[in-house]
Amino acid sequence: MNPSILLFLLFSCIHLSFSVSEPYTAIFSFGDSLADTGNHLVNGPNPILSTTHPPYGMTFFRRPTGRCSDGRLVIDFITEAFGLPLLPPSKAHNTDFHQGANFGITGGTAMSFGYFHERGLDSTVWVNGSLGDQVDWFEDMKPSLCSSPEECKDYFSRCLFVVGEFGGNDYNAFFFAGRDIKEVRANVHIIVGGITKGVERLINHGAVDLVVPGVFPIGCFPLYMKLYGTGRKEDYGHRTGCIRKFNSLAWHHNEKLRTELEKLQRMYPWSRIVYADYYGAAIRFNFAPKDFAEAFGLPLLPPSLASGQDFRQGANFAVTACTALDVAFWEQRGLAGIFWTNDSFGVQLQWFEQLKPSLCNTVKECKDYFGKSLFVVGEIGGNDYHFPLLANRTLEEILINQGAVDLVLPGSPPSGCFGLLLTLLPSPNKEDYEPQTGCLRKLNELSRYHNKLLRGAVRNLRSKYPEASG
Ligand SMILES: *[C@@H]1O[C@H](CO)[C@@H](O)[C@H](O)[C@H]1NC(C)=O
Ligand SMILES: *[C@@H]1O[C@H](CO)[C@@H](O)[C@H](O)[C@H]1NC(C)=O
Ligand SMILES: *[C@@H]1O[C@H](CO)[C@@H](O)[C@H](O)[C@H]1NC(C)=O
Numbered sequence: 001m002n003p004s005i006l007l008f009l010l011f012s013c014i015h016l017s018f019s020v021s022e023p024y025t026a027i028f029s030f031g032d033s034l035a036d037t038g039n040h041l042v043n044g045p046n047p048i049l050s051t052t053h054p055p056y057g058m059t060f061f062r063r064p065t066g067r068c069s070d071g072r073l074v075i076d077f078i079t080e081a082f083g084l085p086l087l088p089p090s091k092a093h094n095t096d097f098h099q100g101a102n103f104g105i106t107g108g109t110a111m112s113f114g115y116f117h118e119r120g121l122d123s124t125v126w127v128n129g130s131l132g133d134q135v136d137w138f139e140d141m142k143p144s145l146c147s148s149p150e151e152c153k154d155y156f157s158r159c160l161f162v163v164g165e166f167g168g169n170d171y172n173a174f175f176f177a178g179r180d181i182k183e184v185r186a187n188v189h190i191i192v193g194g195i196t197k198g199v200e201r202l203i204n205h206g207a208v209d210l211v212v213p214g215v216f217p218i219g220c221f222p223l224y225m226k227l228y229g230t231g232r233k234e235d236y237g238h239r240t241g242c243i244r245k246f247n248s249l250a251w252h253h254n255e256k257l258r259t260e261l262e263k264l265q266r267m268y269p270w271s272r273i274v275y276a277d278y279y280g281a282a283i284r285f286n287f288a289p290k291d292f293a294e295a296f297g298l299p300l301l302p303p304s305l306a307s308g309q310d311f312r313q314g315a316n317f318a319v320t321a322c323t324a325l326d327v328a329f330w331e332q333r334g335l336a337g338i339f340w341t342n343d344s345f346g347v348q349l350q351w352f353e354q355l356k357p358s359l360c361n362t363v364k365e366c367k368d369y370f371g372k373s374l375f376v377v378g379e380i381g382g383n384d385y386h387f388p389l390l391a392n393r394t395l396e397e398i399l400i401n402q403g404a405v406d407l408v409l410p411g412s413p414p415s416g417c418f419g420l421l422l423t424l425l426p427s428p429n430k431e432d433y434e435p436q437t438g439c440l441r442k443l444n445e446l447s448r449y450h451n452k453l454l455r456g457a458v459r460n461l462r463s464k465y466p467e468a469s470g
């Protein structure tokens with residue numbers, strides 16, 4: 001064969017694969033905790049958000065990134081699939097956003113603050129990060145991405161916009177305030193309208209390719225199962241074991257969203273608006289958890305309060321899940337008594353003890369079984385100095401007595417560096433601040449003291465129980 005023809009063929013192949021594997025210049029993502037790649041962390045760990053502290057991020061990034069996950073989020077996998085760098089949080093300083101940004105923020109809502117305020121729901125919305133706010137942030141960033149209208153049009157036509165999931169926190173705001181599901185259902189069309197309004201604003205800025213995910217089956221969330229579980233069989237889906245009425249709400253939201261997106265597509269025929277079925281993707285885990293064996297070759301951890309589940313291969317006791325705010329935050333708002341306090345470590349431990357008979361029977365069998373299990377304890381008690389660390393019998397010791405051998409005990413971060421505490425407890429005296437860090441000396445001493453006690457307690461436990469590695 002003529003070498004020049006071969007070369008030509010080779011070049012056209014390269015061109016082809018290039019245009020398929022790198023179709024987007026950038027990805028712009030909007031959303032809530034499910035998309036947030038660290039907007040709450042750009043100014044340092046946030047004291048009220050446990051997700052900005054260890055052990056979050058432990059397995060993949062080896063540090064907390066502000067993601068509500070120990071590893072990557074759905075948006076990270078989408079970004080990787082398109083060969084783009086993981087999206088920096090849009091609030092990051094000195095960052096180039098030409099390859100994309102994530103505007104999603106933990107606690108983000110479809111609706112703006114005013115909507116919740118009108119309905120007396122101020123206290124359950126704790127961040128001004130609605131989709132409207134996020135599109136405002138996008139508008140602020142726009143001049144740094146492109147200049148003339150033609151340039152912007154061309155640039156944004158080569159970008160992917162992922163708008164959502166939105167709605168989860170809007171519904172949380174109602175439920176956490178104890179509102180009736182009828183009232184919530186009556187608001188679904190308004191919340192969906194908030195989402196489509198944001199999508200439309202982005203289209204008017206030049207967005208062409210948009211993916212708009214629906215909400216997850218919220219009736220399967222451990223948090224909902226814990227707070228609103230009834231124990232009555234008829235309230236649970238027979239295939240999923242999840243709370244029926246919440247999943248039906250999520251389903252209703254998604255149907256409405258699809259209908260509205262179809263209308264939008266007809267209004268803007270040059271755009272491509274794709275609905276992403278997060279609900280369908282997630283519910284498969286509940287239909288057939290055994291089909292999704294993951295790392296360690298074990299099934300996904302069932303929520304520990306799910307009824308009729310087999311927990312012999314593990315259970316997730318951390319019911320507050322990824323949106324966990326510290327108890328202190330809820331206490332300040334007079335909400336702790338309503339629901340959060342019972343999710344304390346002590347209570348999780350009680351559940352553990354209740355669950356134990358279903359896991360193993362004899363002392364010997366339990367010792368053997370727990371000896372082969374990994375226990376991740378914490379970080380619990382970050383702000384809670386009533387935590388019985390000084391008690392003669394620590395909670396970890398109780399676990400060890402039950403047979404736990406491998407324990408991971410994360411410490412508390414330096415609270416004297418927390419932006420909130422620096423703002424709330426300023427001191428006129430220079431000597432109250434540490435010279436190297438500028439953080440509040442007293443609070444950091446407290447954190448160091450906490451961690452020293454924890455290390456000491458772990459050491460004592462270790463010498464007492466040499467077979468356990470802590
Ligand atoms: C959100 O903004 C409104 C003003 O628009 C303000 O009144 C409210 O306190 C803010 N909420 C939070 C949680 O920052
Ligand atoms: C929390 O526990 C207390 C005491 O055990 C109980 O009275 C209360 O009803 C519980 N609250 C919830 C929401 O489970
Ligand atoms: C713990 O030990 C101290 C002294 O070592 C004792 O005064 C205290 O009563 C003990 N507390 C409990 C709960 O056993």
